[in-house]
Amino acid sequence: MSWTLAALFVAVLPHLLFMPAPVSITILALLGWRALAAWKAWRPLPGWLRLVLTLGLFALVLVAYGGMWGRRTATALLCVMLAAKLTEMYRIRDLRLVASVCFFLIATQFLFSERMIYLFYLAAGCLVATMALYQIQQIPPERVERIDRPVAPDPRLTARAAGSMLALALPVALIMFVLFPRLSEPLWGLPEQAMDGRTGLGDFMSPGSIANLFIDDTPAFRATFEDGLPDRQYLYWRGPVLWNFDGNTWRPGYHSDRPAEQPVPITDNSIRYRIQLEPHERRWLLGLDHPVRSSLPESSVTSDHVLVSRHPVTGLVQYDVISTPDFFDTPVLTSFQRRLALSLPEGRNPRTLALGAELRERYGDDRELIASVLRWFSEEAFYYNLSTAPLGRHGADEFLFDLRTGYCEYYASAFAVLMRAAGIPTRVVTGYQGGFWHESGGYLLVRQGDAHAWNEVWLEGLGWTRVDPTSAVSPLRIEQGARSVVSGGRFLLDWPWVRDMLNRYDRLQHIWNNWVLGFNADRQRNFLKRLGLPDLNTLSIAMLMLAGLALVIAPIFLVLLKVRETRPTSAAQRAWMNLLRRLRRRGLRKLPQETPDEFARRIAAEQQTASAAPALLELAQLYSRVHYGPPRQEMSEEFIDRARRFSWR
Amino acid sequence: MIRAAIGTGSDRLRARLAPHFDRWIQRRGRSQPPMRVVYRQIYVLPTRFGWLLGLLMFGMLMGSLNFNNNLGLLTTFIVAGLAVNSMLMAYRNLHGLILARSSASPVFAGQHAELHVSFRDADGRERPNLELASGGRIVRFSVPAANTTDARLPLPTQRRGWFKPGRIRLQTSHPLGLFEAWCWFWPEGQILVWPRPADHPPALPSSGGQALGRRRQRDMEGDNFHALRAWREGDPLHRIAWKASQHHQTLLSREFREEQAEHLLLDLDRTPGRHLEEKLSILTAWVLMLEREGQQWTLRLGGSDHGPASGREHAHHCLRLLAER
Numbered sequence: 001m002s003w004t005l006a007a008l009f010v011a012v013l014p015h016l017l018f019m020p021a022p023v024s025i026t027i028l029a030l031l032g033w034r035a036l037a038a039w040k041a042w043r044p045l046p047g048w049l050r051l052v053l054t055l056g057l058f059a060l061v062l063v064a065y066g067g068m069w070g071r072r073t074a075t076a077l078l079c080v081m082l083a084a085k086l087t088e089m090y091r092i093r094d095l096r097l098v099a100s101v102c103f104f105l106i107a108t109q110f111l112f113s114e115r116m117i118y119l120f121y122l123a124a125g126c127l128v129a130t131m132a133l134y135q136i137q138q139i140p141p142e143r144v145e146r147i148d149r150p151v152a153p154d155p156r157l158t159a160r161a162a163g164s165m166l167a168l169a170l171p172v173a174l175i176m177f178v179l180f181p182r183l184s185e186p187l188w189g190l191p192e193q194a195m196d197g198r199t200g201l202g203d204f205m206s207p208g209s210i211a212n213l214f215i216d217d218t219p220a221f222r223a224t225f226e227d228g229l230p231d232r233q234y235l236y237w238r239g240p241v242l243w244n245f246d247g248n249t250w251r252p253g254y255h256s257d258r259p260a261e262q263p264v265p266i267t268d269n270s271i272r273y274r275i276q277l278e279p280h281e282r283r284w285l286l287g288l289d290h291p292v293r294s295s296l297p298e299s300s301v302t303s304d305h306v307l308v309s310r311h312p313v314t315g316l317v318q319y320d321v322i323s324t325p326d327f328f329d330t331p332v333l334t335s336f337q338r339r340l341a342l343s344l345p346e347g348r349n350p351r352t353l354a355l356g357a358e359l360r361e362r363y364g365d366d367r368e369l370i371a372s373v374l375r376w377f378s379e380e381a382f383y384y385n386l387s388t389a390p391l392g393r394h395g396a397d398e399f400l401f402d403l404r405t406g407y408c409e410y411y412a413s414a415f416a417v418l419m420r421a422a423g424i425p426t427r428v429v430t431g432y433q434g435g436f437w438h439e440s441g442g443y444l445l446v447r448q449g450d451a452h453a454w455n456e457v458w459l460e461g462l463g464w465t466r467v468d469p470t471s472a473v474s475p476l477r478i479e480q481g482a483r484s485v486v487s488g489g490r491f492l493l494d495w496p497w498v499r500d501m502l503n504r505y506d507r508l509q510h511i512w513n514n515w516v517l518g519f520n521a522d523r524q525r526n527f528l529k530r531l532g533l534p535d536l537n538t539l540s541i542a543m544l545m546l547a548g549l550a551l552v553i554a555p556i557f558l559v560l561l562k563v564r565e566t567r568p569t570s571a572a573q574r575a576w577m578n579l580l581r582r583l584r585r586r587g588l589r590k591l592p593q594e595t596p597d598e599f600a601r602r603i604a605a606e607q608q609t610a611s612a613a614p615a616l617l618e619l620a621q622l623y624s625r626v627h628y629g630p631p632r633q634e635m636s637e638e639f640i641d642r643a644r645r646f647s648w649r
Numbered sequence: 650m651i652r653a654a655i656g657t658g659s660d661r662l663r664a665r666l667a668p669h670f671d672r673w674i675q676r677r678g679r680s681q682p683p684m685r686v687v688y689r690q691i692y693v694l695p696t697r698f699g700w701l702l703g704l705l706m707f708g709m710l711m712g713s714l715n716f717n718n719n720l721g722l723l724t725t726f727i728v729a730g731l732a733v734n735s736m737l738m739a740y741r742n743l744h745g746l747i748l749a750r751s752s753a754s755p756v757f758a759g760q761h762a763e764l765h766v767s768f769r770d771a772d773g774r775e776r777p778n779l780e781l782a783s784g785g786r787i788v789r790f791s792v793p794a795a796n797t798t799d800a801r802l803p804l805p806t807q808r809r810g811w812f813k814p815g816r817i818r819l820q821t822s823h824p825l826g827l828f829e830a831w832c833w834f835w836p837e838g839q840i841l842v843w844p845r846p847a848d849h850p851p852a853l854p855s856s857g858g859q860a861l862g863r864r865r866q867r868d869m870e871g872d873n874f875h876a877l878r879a880w881r882e883g884d885p886l887h888r889i890a891w892k893a894s895q896h897h898q899t900l901l902s903r904e905f906r907e908e909q910a911e912h913l914l915l916d917l918d919r920t921p922g923r924h925l926e927e928k929l930s931i932l933t934a935w936v937l938m939l940e941r942e943g944q945q946w947t948l949r950l951g952g953s954d955h956g957p958a959s960g961r962e963h964a965h966h967c968l969r970l971l972a973e974r
Contacts, residue, residue, distance in 0.1 A: 093698070096698050096701075096826060097701070100698070100701065100702045100705055101705065103702075103705065103709070103724060103728050104705055104708070104709055106724050107709045107712070107713060107718075107720075107721040107724040107725060108712075108721075110713075110718050110719075110720035110721040110724070111712075111716060111718060111721065114718065114719065114720045118720060119720075122720060122723065122724060122727075126724070126727055126728075126731075130731060130825070133825040133826065133827075134824055134825060136826065137778060137822065137823060137824055137825055137826045138777075138778065140789045161824060165731060165734050165735075165738075165824065165825070166727070166731070168730070168734045169727050169729075169730025169731045169733070169734055170727070170730065171730070172726070172729060172730035172733050172734075173723060173726035173727045173729065173730040174726075176726040176729060176730075177719075177722060177723055177726050180714075180722070180726070182714065182717065183714050183715065183717065187711070187714075187715045314716070315716060315717055315718065516719055516720075516723075517719050517720070519719055520717050521717075549733075553733060553737070556734070556737065557737055560737055560738065560741045561741050561744060561745075563745070563771075563772040563773060564772065564773030564774055564794070592685065592745070592747060592771030592772070593683055593684070593685045593747040593749065593769065593771065595749070
């Protein structure tokens with residue numbers, strides 16, 4: 001009983017953290033009540049009360065989740081129903097049900113997060129649930145019906161038994177993990193949520209949407225490069241490209257999803273790298289400018305040169321990408337594209353529009369115009385920081401002429417408005433910039449906090465060209481990352497050594513992701529190929545797994561069945577075993593099921609000519625008396641003495 | 650009704666197949682103590698809970714495979730590993746176990762005969778949570794490493810005579826209750842079941858043509874010489890055994906007693922009762938009564954007399970004769 005409750009507690013713990021408070025408090029209360037009821041031997045609740053309680057809890061979950069059906073609601077419901085089951089947990093079968101569903105609960109947690117830290121949860125949860133099952137098994141059958149009073153074997157013994165069972169289960173689990181045939185295509189729909197309410201980079205941009213990500217230290221993705229880290233100026237990880245502006249928010253153009261009209265060529269300057277993308281519930285895959293293709297099946301490049309997958313990324317994915325930085329994007333702008341890239345909401349930002357018109361008059365060349373604006377940004381008192389002042393109806397005006405301080409999305413937005421006002425087709429690109437180069441791990445870690453927004457302007461003869469107004473204001477941002485330009489800690493304990501620890505931990509996480517989480521049908525096939533077993537179909541992989549299992553189970557079985565030499569507990573027993581050993585050398589073997597007496601009789605019957613047979617029989621009888629009878633020193637000594645002198649003739 | 654018909658049909662089928670099944674089991678190895686449980690005799694199957702966990706595992710497997718959720722898969726496979734171990738450990742809990750002997754003391758029909766089975770481990774490992782099961786009755790016991798344990802399994806008896814217990818199941822679902830390993834054995838020999846003693850037996854027979862008195866008749870004089878004893882004042886002269894007195898240098902008197910006055914004859918044919926079983930029942934009750942009172946009796950069964958004698962041994966002898974009748 002006690003361990004069953006403990007198992008449930010451990011299994012629901014991470015679920016509780018993500019539940020609405022009333023639900024998690026109810027579950028904890030039921031757990032506490034059941035523990036107290038077992039301790040104080042309270043009577044079980046009446047049936048009608050249990051029914052009311054169950055229905056009430058069901059309603060509570062539905063209300064707490066607002067009737068939304070999803071994985072969170074489903075697991076919350078499972079947790080709550082298990083907690084309700086506690087009120088009628090008075091029989092062995094109930095206990096077993098609860099203990100075994102704990103394994104299920106543990107597995108469901110991984111639908112939400114598979115971070116390495118949860119390995120501890122997996123180990124602890126499995127151990128306690130196994131202990132619970134082991135403890136339940138100790139309940140004698142006559143107490144099958146009512147188990148109010150907890151049977152309490154030594155917890156250390158239980159833990160040791162469960163621990164050794166788990167340890168023996170590991171080889172089987174690992175073989176199955178590596179060789180169980182994986183699905184290359186899901187059987188049914190993938191889940192929609194994977195972020196647990198965290199926000200990553202969105203598919204629109206409004207003031208503050210990227211600044212808010214700054215404090216988010218969770219990894220967005222990691223990249224390993226074939227030829228080492230490229231120059232920092234190339235590290236623009238392209239996400240959604242935004243065309244439509246309503247005065248406050250930038251959104252993608254509705255044509256953005258179309259496939260690219262012309263493929264990006266691979267040149268000598270192409271960068272080859274591998275991305276390990278954390279789930280973000282969106283379809284885009286991050287890549288450097290301009291992605292040629294990725295190795296992920298069902299991925300494509302849109303007309304905005306964004307890598308997208310056909311399904312939202314709800315699990316860790318790994319893919320290889322080739323990008324060509326010096327690509328001539330869209331040599332000819334269609335009139336439709338031009339109109340879209342120049343449109344501005346009516347009746348907003350009059351000062352910016354006026355400035356745009358003024359600049360247009362002053363500079364004939366687009367490039368000079370842009371250079372002058374960037375110069376203006378860097379020479380005037382523009383500041384780059386995290387302040388996310390809400391902007392009013394004339395947001396660009398307020399920013400450019402009054403506020404002059406803000407994060408990258410303020411600059412990107414205002415710059416785009418100004419460019420469009422000056423008649424230069426402009427769009428906003430969001431994504432990530434830079435990242436933390438993990439020297440020992442040899443990979444680039446890009447966090448959510450590295451989210452960035454920049455612009456692309458269309459220039460005659462150059463096509464879409466990246467312009468990053470932030471770099472004009474704060475070049476450090478591009479060279480050393482966002483953290484270098486924003487002073488002060490972003491959150492509690494934001495000290496260098498903590499960051500260093502987090503970076504070290506991320507190294508492990510990277511390896512973990514790479515080898516454990518990223519193991520899928522493809523990698524399985526690659527692994528088998530490396531073993532010299534190419535092109536196996538599902539059935540032969542399954543056969544291989546069975547063979548592997550047999551290979552692993554056989555030694556376990558042999559170890560389990562090994563006959564342990566009985567260690568003598570007394571001098572008399574040692575003398576007897578010594579005697580048996582001597583007889584064994586003479587070919588007289590005591591069968592395990594024989595008592596000393598039976599053995600001596602059999603020998604006497606088989607070897608009638610042997611003169612020592614009667615003496616052996618006497619010795620055996622004496623030994624039985626010494627070993628099983630009340631302890632008597634002189635008898636024991638006599639036996640030892642005679643056993644020593646005995647020899648078979 | 651159809652169900653009932655099927656039920657009886659399957660019962661009949663089972664009854665017809667049972668002997669074949671028993672023989673099949675017995676062919677697979679020695680199945681009577683003293684025996685050592687070996688692999689040919691051990692059967693392992695999942696328990697109901699094992700099937701339930703299997704179902705749960707299947708759910709976990711499908712979910713994790715579909716989402717390619719590797720930690721979910723790992724959890725599933727750990728549970729699978731636990732299940733495999735559970736199977737191996739249930740098997741190993743029985744393997745090599747020694748059933749040294751089995752015995753049961755006689756009981757009266759209707760009582761439970763307590764079968765003592767002596768188990769021994771010679772492989773140096775503990776055998777926890779073993780169970781003996783027969784007819785819905787389960788007793789749990791453990792055998793310590795390299796040691797001996799007696800398990801007592803009560804077996805219901807119905808009819809007098811020699812009772813041959815059917816096969817008994819030695820089972821274990823150690824350690825997690827997912828798999829049950831079991832083997833079958835038949836106890837050694839047979840169990841003697843005495844007739845059920847009548848609840849309200851009629852009074853002991855007092856007549857029957859022979860002088861059968863209930864009390865000891867110490868002082869009653871009879872015609873038959875019984876013994877010599879020291880002369881007491883008041884003994885008539887003709888009772889003095891002169892020759893013997895001279896020989897022993899003291900006066901001795903001859904004592905006479907009524908013949909057979911000190912024991913009863915219990916005759917099956919003369920015992921009241923409507924049928925044999927009832928008569929045996931009454932006789933059993935009488936024998937117990939006489940044994941308790943320390944009297945002598947003779948049991949006459951179909952012309953042969955047993956006794957006269959008294960005491961526990963005689964009672965057991967008589968009870969056995971009654972049981973076998």
